[in-house]
Every structure is written in structure tokens, then in C-alpha cells.
Amino acid sequence: MPRSPNPSSKENAEMEWLGQLGFALPLGMGAIGSALGIGAAGSAAAGAWAKEAREGKPMNFLYVALTGMPLSQTIYGFLVMLIILKTKVYTPEFIAANAGAIFSIGLAAGFGELFSAWMQGVIGASGIRAMSESEGKPFTFTIIAMGIVETVGIFSFVFMFMMMPS
Numbered sequence: 001m002p003r004s005p006n007p008s009s010k011e012n013a014e015m016e017w018l019g020q021l022g023f024a025l026p027l028g029m030g031a032i033g034s035a036l037g038i039g040a041a042g043s044a045a046a047g048a049w050a051k052e053a054r055e056g057k058p059m060n061f062l063y064v065a066l067t068g069m070p071l072s073q074t075i076y077g078f079l080v081m082l083i084i085l086k087t088k089v090y091t092p093e094f095i096a097a098n099a100g101a102i103f104s105i106g107l108a109a110g111f112g113e114l115f116s117a118w119m120q121g122v123i124g125a126s127g128i129r130a131m132s133e134s135e136g137k138p139f140t141f142t143i144i145a146m147g148i149v150e151t152v153g154i155f156s157f158v159f160m161f162m163m164m165p166s
Helices: 009-054 062-086 092-097 099-133 139-163
Strands: none
Touching: 009 062, 009 092, 009 099, 009 139, 062 099, 062 139, 092 099, 099 139
């Protein structure tokens, strides 16, 4: 529906709602990605610990570090939301006037955080499996690979600020 030059208060409220949703998307989607990533790495860690226990080996605590790495995208999503809400951007008029941009930017940042965290967990799961089969040797390379995916989450976080309307 095309917007009239003088939008009604109902149209403003609808547009403001859309813009506010854009603020929350990075946090919500980052948390979903973190949960998926932690689930992937955590299930691999549980399997590796079971294998080590059966073999009478000490259980490797490094798996916890790999399992927890996808949490950072939830933190990035929270920071995005918090920083936006603390700026001058958070006025009903500004949000209504820029709702499409705010929603789109929030959605893009949210997808960046979601997939970054999820794939970080998938890489962590593969690394845990590799470590359990090779006495922990590929830990450093697993951290490096997970760090590369982490960069995508950081880029989503930083680029979002560059695109915000002023």
C-alpha cells in the first residue's frame, strides 16, 4: 500500500512497530544461531566424552571452550539492540520515517549473526570429533576456523552501524 504524504497516526504506529521489530531481530536471531551452534558442538562434545570415558581416558575440558564459542553472536545482537536504543535514533517519528531501513538492516544483521553462530558450532562439532580421534591435536586449527566464521558475525555487527540512517 503506498504511503500518503501525511500518514495517519495508525500508519505511523504500524511503521513504528516494523522499525522496532528491526531493533530486536539481531538479538533474537543471534540467540537462535547461538542455540543451534551450541547444540551442534555440545552434542559432539557429549559423544566425545562418552568415548573417552569408555576408554578410561580423562575427559577433555577443551570441548567446553569449543561448545561455548557460538555464544558471542548473542552478545553482538544484544549490543546492536542496546546501542541503537541508546542513541537519538529511538524516537517514534524517526522510527516511523525509517522503518523499512531499520527493519531491513536488523534482518540482515540478524541473519549474519544467526548463520555465523550456527556454522561456528558446526565447525566446533567437527573439531571436537577430530580432537577425540587424534588426542586433541587439531584444537588450534579448529579455533582458527571458528574464528574465521566469528569474523562474519563481527562484520554483521559493524556493518549494521555503517548502514543506519542518520
